[in-house]
Amino acid sequence: MTETDARAEIIAAYRALEAKGLNRGASGNVSLRCGEYLLITPTAVAFDAITPEMIVRMRIDDASGDWQGPKPPSSEWRFHRGILATRPDINAVVHTHAPFCTILAIARKPIPAIHYMIAAFGGADIPLADYARYGSEDLAKHVVAAMQSRNGCLMANHGMVAGGHDLTRTLWLVDELEALAHQYYHALAIGGGHMLSDAQIEETARAFSGYGVGARPETAA
Numbered sequence: 001m002t003e004t005d006a007r008a009e010i011i012a013a014y015r016a017l018e019a020k021g022l023n024r025g026a027s028g029n030v031s032l033r034c035g036e037y038l039l040i041t042p043t044a045v046a047f048d049a050i051t052p053e054m055i056v057r058m059r060i061d062d063a064s065g066d067w068q069g070p071k072p073p074s075s076e077w078r079f080h081r082g083i084l085a086t087r088p089d090i091n092a093v094v095h096t097h098a099p100f101c102t103i104l105a106i107a108r109k110p111i112p113a114i115h116y117m118i119a120a121f122g123g124a125d126i127p128l129a130d131y132a133r134y135g136s137e138d139l140a141k142h143v144v145a146a147m148q149s150r151n152g153c154l155m156a157n158h159g160m161v162a163g164g165h166d167l168t169r170t171l172w173l174v175d176e177l178e179a180l181a182h183q184y185y186h187a188l189a190i191g192g193g194h195m196l197s198d199a200q201i202e203e204t205a206r207a208f209s210g211y212g213v214g215a216r217p218e219t220a221a
């Protein structure tokens with residue numbers, strides 16, 4: 001993919017998140033691997049004001065924060081860079097304040113195996129990354145740690161992150177994670193529900209490998 005195409009994909013994804021009610025205004029951010037670089041949305045620019053020229057370029061192997069572009073990168077560039085640097089199978093990362101993910105993150109409730117679709121995230125739960133101030137090095141450490149074994153996590157009192165092989169897959173994961181959060185929130189409201197076992201989630205993961213939703217290269221273990 002050319003850098004021009006990658007910039008256009010990021011803009012389309014950022015707008016799609018707003019249109020689907022998964023993000024609001026200038027909150028949330030999107031990044032995409034482009035060779036040795038990551039391309040990321042600029043800080044504090046809303047979905048209706050963003051243009052391809054505003055997308056910021058940073059080196060994945062450079063933790064210093066150097067950037068190229070007309071505007072500074074998302075304040076969350078540290079965890080975007082950290083995930084792309086440590087998960088070669090992930091090429092796109094999305095962070096949003098999706099409503100039901102954020103409600104569970106405020107209640108500090110990781111999502112257990114309430115539904116077989118959780119298997120698409122690489123295991124039997126969606127972990128909760130510890131709280132640290134937005135944009136901080138500590139927050140990046142917590143999020144990158146949570147994303148070592150999963151393709152999505154909640155962020156305490158903040159929101160959610162998902163990462164996949166490409167942006168189409170990652171947007172799908174964001175939508176699925178919000179659906180799981182929505183289901184869990186309502187299951188809690190009627191008493192909590194029944195959890196699937198690790199064996200049942202592993203069985204689902206094996207079945208997914210021969211089915212559309214799971215037949216993707218990112219391989220959280």
Ligand code: 13P
Pocket residue numbers: 026027028029041042043044045073074075076134135
């Ligand atoms: P940016 O505008 O810097 O991307 O920050 C938005 C946000 O959601 C911080 O967590």
